[in-house]
Amino acid sequence: MTNFRSHRKLAMSSVAAAALALAGCTNAESEPTASAPLTSSASDSEDRNSDAKAFKASDGAMTAVPTGTAPQSEAPSPDAALAVTDMLVTSHDGFDRVIYELGGTGTPGWRADIVETAVQQGSGHTITVNGQGILQVLIDGSSIPSTIGIEPYSGPNPLEVENPGVVTEVQEAGVFEGTTQTLIGLSKPDVSFHVYSLSDPTRLVVDVAH
Template identity: 40%
Template sequence: MSRRAVLRACPSLLLAAAVLSACGDGGGTPAASPGTTPASSPSASAGSVATGSPEDTPVEGDPAPAEPTPFPGDARPDEQEASADSRGTVAEIRTGRQQGFDRVVFEVGGTGTPGWDVRYVDQASSQGSGAPVEVAGEAVLQVTLTGMGYPYDTGVEEWSGPDPLPGSGTQVVTEVAWDATFEGTSVAFVGTAAEVPFRVYALAEPTRIVVDIADRG
């Protein structure tokens, strides 16, 4: 989990003491808390893959946008194919709150970049058995990751809970219920307060599939 620091260069010692006192450090300290997710993602549209290692925590003192920007997503299904070499296992799931939306992050270990099929469903059902899965919330967003493998295939220990995972300071996301990995796909269900717009994209280093879920209008 990385942190940014804002460094300000003060005037030289030749300036008056009053000027020096006006140049104090106002950078702030990263607000780190367990389960918090990236504070700012690159300008990635749905279906894109961004490299680098964005912060998983917000930074105190970051300037707020002058005007709110429209959420870049809608409530329609979002699909993306996995890379040809994808063979991954979900190692961690995080939830968090951002300005104007909640975020769910699926961190994946292994090779390649997973694909996804993310959509609202009327009923959460376990893949393979079809048994109902209880998910708190007024709506259910099913997250199906493709190009996945079992831990004995990837050498990565699969996420083991808590299940369900409650929202961490979230306003729309109620919880995330983990289903299972079966025949190359891993499924989780995100409970939400309503069928609101969302967007999905991939980040690298480490590999993450990010689902941003907008506030209710």
């Protein structure tokens, strides 16, 4: 913060000097820069909350850098009825992590593969994805949020990544016939990745190697 000093002649009565000193204090309190620490503190608090949320979402996740490029799949549990409630992207040593938080019952299944073009399920419309490559992740065992009493994801869609590593953005493209379609934009066309689920709370995690 910049300090301002006022140079004044001191040839004045003690009463006048006291009055000027009091006026100086009043002026200092009215400086607009006094609000800067409050703004900074609020921003820092938001960052801490965001970091804490990401740390909690990653609880129990793997730490090894993924090495496989082949398509990956897993069947959902028979009772699965899930909906995406949040999406997060975090950066780690050697890989980026995409986390889908899920509400509902059961365990999700998935089908993940690198695709050349993103085509929306049901409509057949082409979806534009920011990046040089696309990792499509289909979350099986999904339901339309309103049918299972779940508040749907309401954040940015696509979720764009600031200062991206390998993951540039994540899109949720809707639910069709029990599957939520999601698309992960990549900064390069071919990547190694690993998909797995976590419980308490239910999450689907996608680790993508740098």
